[in-house]
Amino acid sequence: MLCERCNKNEAKIHLIKLINGKKTETWLCEKCAKELSDIPLKASMAEGAGMPFQNILSGFFETLDKTKKIEIVCKNCGLTYSQFKKSGQLGCSKCYESFNDLLSPRIKRIQGDLEHVGKIPVREGNEVIQRKRIKKLKEDLQKAVIKEEYERAAVLRDEIKLLESQREVKIDHEELDR
Incomplete structure (x- = not known):
């Protein structure tokens, strides 16, 4: 097959371009491919025979780094x-x-x-853990309502009420002790 650009030399390189989902294919000789492409090519394709794939890619990425x-x-x-x-x-x-x-x-x-x-402070650790637990349950409750999982939402709501009431009772006892 002849080069589609110069129509003189044998085409050895199959150039495929994909731009905005549109694919174009061109068969080129080595000379025309070097002139058109930003990708560095060896002087002869025979030099690249048996070359590890990583080496080929590294040349391509070096070109991209210069952009x-x-x-x-x-x-x-x-x-x-x-x-x-x-x-x-x-x-x-x-x-x-x-x-x-x-x-x-x-x-x-x-x-x-x-x-x-x-980290959670040792002295007020339980209070912090309780607040975080309630916050997490409230987030889970919102997700359950959005997913229309109303039975699960009701269980979460009840658990939140229980934890908040326990927290309030604990706060009231602490105020009485002072």
Whole structure:
């Protein structure tokens, strides 16, 4: 098969482009492929024979790295993501919002979750645990209502009322002891 561009040399490269869901295929010789493509090609395809796939891809990604990159900047303090990567320190609390898409996967991988749980004080530990339990039950109640699981919602509602009443009784006893 001849090259579809120069119609002189034998076509050895099958170039497939997929742009906005539209696929175009072209058969090219090595010379025309080098002229058209941004992907670096060996002087001869024979040189690349037996080459590991990773080496082929590394050349492609090196080309992509040279393309223009978009820099994310915190609107509050002006810190760029590149500066953060170098220093390892964020400039302000708004940086978490600005770099959220890039930071969240890393934080989750390192810490196991995105929500900070923290430590519970020994003296008031039961009170904190009780409040968190009630908060979680209220969230579950909202989800059950949205899913129209009314029997489960009723059980959750009753459990919330019980825990809140126990909490109020405990608070009343503590005030009487003072």
